[in-house]
Amino acid sequence: MAPPYAGIATFLGAPHRRKPEGDRPAVAVLGAPFDFGTTYRPGSRFGPGAIRAVSRVLTGDDHPELGLSPQDRLDLYDAGDAAPITADIAGSLAAIRQATAEQLAAGARVLALGGDHTITLPLLQATAAKHGPVALVQFDAHCDTWSGAPSAPVYHGSHVRLAIERGLIDPRATIQVGLHSPVARDTAAWTRDRGVTGLSAESVHLDGIDRTVDRIRAVVGNRPAYLTFDIDVIxxxxxxxxxxxxxxxxxxxxxLAILRRLGDLDWVGADVVETCPPYDHSEITAVLAATVGWTWLCLLSAQQAP
Structure with a gap:
């Protein structure tokens, strides 16, 4: 087996192709190098590349608790990037939605690597077109239900609000884990009034892993579930x-402990967003992002019969 620093950097060393092969459940890794929707630091357009590069250290061995690897029972492949169109937010998001829809139509679930959090909106558009309104498990420092400017309503702080307004997610089956940013009172009230459940980072610290997992399961139930993991929750x-x-x-x-205990949810898609390599140190943020994606894939693999 080649060392992890050799060869072309696909996610977990998975083959680079555009569609499923064989009869195992398929998962496509899709990069979304988009950061036109950020409000502070630019640079998350470089996230997919950084995550892919470090992900190769996770290959060759099994998950320490689950005792398996994603390739054991999944047809895992790297479908490349949904290429953005420079300075064209609407066109770029349409390209992400189309690339996701193509993978879903081919029978694959999608793990998307961002990119800023705006990319979750087109990912949810494609997912809801197939599954209907989904439950949302959101790890995030921010609630992402701000309204945005009338001239620019779509950005990385508004995608959850827009997903609720457009019927892409069920707000009463939506739970936000790890909230700890400042938020306007009217935005917080709007979110609560729609039935979204919010768990602060402090409540997770004080309540512990098992109670947090129980609350997530209670909100999501048996609905098709989508994971969006914003690295700034850490x-x-x-x-x-x-x-x-x-x-x-x-x-x-x-x-990671919370996520590992959610393997019984009906996962239909996921994204890992907001990794910003220009502000990273020793790739520690990219390593975490890759590990989140790897862990989610291990959960899917564990759901399959050996």
């Missing part, structure tokens, strides 16, 4: 390479 002391760092976040081990 305290910037452990994940500095993000667009909008917020002090007081989760520990990386907490987020």
């Amino acid at each position: 305290d910037p002391g452990m994940a500095p390479g993000v667009a909008c760092p917020e002090a007081g976040g989760l520990f990386s081990w907490q987020a």
Whole structure:
């Protein structure tokens, strides 16, 4: 087996192709190098490349608790990037939606690598077109339900609001884990009034892993579920390479422990967003992002019969 620093950098060393092969459940990794919707630090357009590069250290061995690897029971492949159109937000998001829809139509689930959090909107558009309104499990420092400017309503702080307004997600089956950013009172009230459940980072610290997992399961139930994982949910002391760092976040081990216990949910898609390599140090944020994606894939693999 080649060492992890050799060869072309696909996610987890998966083959680079555009469609499923064989009869195993298929998952396509799709890059979305888009950061036209950020409000603070640019640079998350470089996230997919950084995540792919470091992901190769996760290959060759199994998940320490689950005892398997994604390639064991999945047809895992890297479908490349949904290429953005420079300075064209609408066109870029349409390209992400189309690329996702093509993979879903081919029978694959999609793990998307961002990119700023705006990309979740077209990902949800494509997912809801196939599955109907989905439950949303959102790890995030921010609620992302701001309204945006009338001339620019779509950005990385508005995608959850827009997803609710457009019927892409069920707000009463939506749970936001690890919230710890400042938020306007009217935005917080709008979110609560729609029935969204919010768990602060402090509540996760105080309540513990098992209680947090129970609350997520209670909100999601048996609905088709979509995971969106914003790396800024983690305290910037452990994940500095993000667009909008917020002090007081989760520990990386907490987020991974919670995710690992959610293998019984009906996962239909996922994204890992807001990795911003220009502000990263020693690739620690990219390593975390890759590990989140790898962990989610291990959950899917564990759901399949050996």
